[in-house]
Amino acid sequence: MEFVTASPGTTTVLAADTLVEMYQVMVLSRRLDERVWVLHRQGRIAFHISAIGHEACQVAAAYAINRGVDYVYPYYRDLTLSLALGFTPLDFLLGVFGKAGEPTSGARQMPSHFSSRALGLVSGSSSVATQVPQAAGAAFAIQYRQKRGLQRPDDNSQPRLALTCLGEGSTSQGEWYEGMNWAGVHRLPFICLVQNNHYAISVPYDHQSATPNVADRAPMFGVHGAIVDGNDVLASYQVLREAVERAYRGEGATLVEAKTYRPVPHSSDDDDRSYRPREEVEAWKKKDPILRFGQRLMDEGILTEAMIADIDANARQQVETALREAENAPYPAPEAALGAVYAQE
Amino acid sequence: MAEMTLIQAITTAMDEELARDERVFITGEDVGVRGGVFRATLGLHEKYGGDRVVDSPLAELSIVAIGIGAAVSGLRPICEIQFADYIFPAFNQIVGEAARFYYRSNGVWNVPLVIRAPYGGGVGGGLYHSQSVEAFFTHVPGLKVVIPSTPYDAKGLLKAAVRDPNPVLFFETKKGYRAIKGDVPADDYIVPIGPARIAREGRDVSVFAYGMMAHYAGIAADMVAAEGVSAEVVDLRTLLPIDRDAILGSFRKTGKALIVYEDNRTMGYGAEIAAILADEGFEHMDGPIRRLAGPDVPGVPFSHPMQEFFMPNPEKIAAAIRELAAY
Numbered sequence: 001m002e003f004v005t006a007s008p009g010t011t012t013v014l015a016a017d018t019l020v021e022m023y024q025v026m027v028l029s030r031r032l033d034e035r036v037w038v039l040h041r042q043g044r045i046a047f048h049i050s051a052i053g054h055e056a057c058q059v060a061a062a063y064a065i066n067r068g069v070d071y072v073y074p075y076y077r078d079l080t081l082s083l084a085l086g087f088t089p090l091d092f093l094l095g096v097f098g099k100a101g102e103p104t105s106g107a108r109q110m111p112s113h114f115s116s117r118a119l120g121l122v123s124g125s126s127s128v129a130t131q132v133p134q135a136a137g138a139a140f141a142i143q144y145r146q147k148r149g150l151q152r153p154d155d156n157s158q159p160r161l162a163l164t165c166l167g168e169g170s171t172s173q174g175e176w177y178e179g180m181n182w183a184g185v186h187r188l189p190f191i192c193l194v195q196n197n198h199y200a201i202s203v204p205y206d207h208q209s210a211t212p213n214v215a216d217r218a219p220m221f222g223v224h225g226a227i228v229d230g231n232d233v234l235a236s237y238q239v240l241r242e243a244v245e246r247a248y249r250g251e252g253a254t255l256v257e258a259k260t261y262r263p264v265p266h267s268s269d270d271d272d273r274s275y276r277p278r279e280e281v282e283a284w285k286k287k288d289p290i291l292r293f294g295q296r297l298m299d300e301g302i303l304t305e306a307m308i309a310d311i312d313a314n315a316r317q318q319v320e321t322a323l324r325e326a327e328n329a330p331y332p333a334p335e336a337a338l339g340a341v342y343a344q345e
Numbered sequence: 346m347a348e349m350t351l352i353q354a355i356t357t358a359m360d361e362e363l364a365r366d367e368r369v370f371i372t373g374e375d376v377g378v379r380g381g382v383f384r385a386t387l388g389l390h391e392k393y394g395g396d397r398v399v400d401s402p403l404a405e406l407s408i409v410a411i412g413i414g415a416a417v418s419g420l421r422p423i424c425e426i427q428f429a430d431y432i433f434p435a436f437n438q439i440v441g442e443a444a445r446f447y448y449r450s451n452g453v454w455n456v457p458l459v460i461r462a463p464y465g466g467g468v469g470g471g472l473y474h475s476q477s478v479e480a481f482f483t484h485v486p487g488l489k490v491v492i493p494s495t496p497y498d499a500k501g502l503l504k505a506a507v508r509d510p511n512p513v514l515f516f517e518t519k520k521g522y523r524a525i526k527g528d529v530p531a532d533d534y535i536v537p538i539g540p541a542r543i544a545r546e547g548r549d550v551s552v553f554a555y556g557m558m559a560h561y562a563g564i565a566a567d568m569v570a571a572e573g574v575s576a577e578v579v580d581l582r583t584l585l586p587i588d589r590d591a592i593l594g595s596f597r598k599t600g601k602a603l604i605v606y607e608d609n610r611t612m613g614y615g616a617e618i619a620a621i622l623a624d625e626g627f628e629h630m631d632g633p634i635r636r637l638a639g640p641d642v643p644g645v646p647f648s649h650p651m652q653e654f655f656m657p658n659p660e661k662i663a664a665a666i667r668e669l670a671a672y
Contacts (some may be wrong), residue, residue: 109449
């Protein structure tokens, strides 16, 4: 399988202002994420699970699909992806503090369980890979509507594919195999983006699978497979955009494996020093997706150092403003725990 | 008005819902050209095509999960699990996912999904074609659990389940599929999910049951009536949400309760009814609250004498009614 690492020429792929927007989302995600780690270390919040290191493939995924329209079944690390779809720092921070008005679950779920009907982001659980066969079901529904004439195939006001994300450890679950199998059998408009950061908490990839790459398993499902440098925005975008166009053309599903790394512990409750050498972490930090993308945009004359500093200051400002608002927000009424058990017709 | 078997009423309900609403589709193992191993989807593939009556891979969790994703996307899936015994691979998708979707999204995403499965023993099915699994699911808020005992209710309740905005588990007594017959109107009627039904009025003992056991309870009530014992049969129909008013209303009248289910006795559905009666019906109690159920063994044995030993039947129910009436 081809490992896509070489970035295509930037301006031939995306407009300069779009590239800057993608960079802004990545920086916003990073600053927000780092701020929440600090809040946790200060004892002000209970839990955080991070997207740091995964920003490139996530922002690429959001911009490759029809953002806010196509279905996205995310996992807990998809902060950057969610922000790129239109989720806000305040939305996220209300969840981090468990405050009233939290938009994904009314603060019932732990943080990072992204959901928004308006953004096409579908609610998930903490149980890994459960979202994969459900996303295949959403893709099945799209195909069903198109076949039955309930939706025109070129109607871009309707979802035309379902994208789901998960980590490489989650590909050991039966749910993943069964979801991928449906995607293959029915040639569904479906993209499975595996963000392979090489560790499922502490367990390295070679303890998950004997296949050298996750995407090596694509042929067993009869779907297209691709491996990409997940820390490279443009390479990730290229591969994901091909998958999107394949889905839109009705040519079936794609399994995309984005090789990346999380330079931080699995969650705020984890200590990664017990299972991986510091040298490995430091080596990956040199491949930081935001540094790389920023340098690339400067090399191409799209950004300057001053613009990058502005983007950074602006992101910090947005985070601090949202943080004040979230901290000042009230908690939900205790009895709010009783609501929304059954839907009424 | 035509006489139908239980399974014909179920097929009719699906046929009518497929015709009524283009969002309705069926998936499951062998539901297509084969028409289901029990023939519940007989003729539907031919009539509606393979895009709407979809043979699934032999993998239960994805039958349910595909249904969840499609339901969340606005379709109205009917998922068939070939035997209730095989629902466990889908347990996490039902209990962890479908049941919690609405709550965990604070009312934003709902799952209008029906999961049908034949349940129960007495058919030579052994450990893995005889199970009653309702108690695993009636413990779970967010689910609805329905078990009809008549063709009339089967059609009306299944149509209600298809139109319900929540995940509904619809368990069908496989022993009753062809053994139970009754009149079924041709019109598009609904039996609402929720209310129990007083299948037979009586004074002396209330018998609470569902599915095949509700059918047997009616036969047992006939048997004891000849001896002057008046048994009231409450067919619960919907197990979750539970119809507390109907249960307590009957108990207030008789003061005596026999709860019949073919699941294992301990921690079975009858335990909750007993608890409701003990808690909220205490001042009306005029005898022990009795449960007649399967023994606490890990399955219904295959060999006929052992199977019959396991299963409640009209004779056993009649004996339990007599004993309670005489108390």
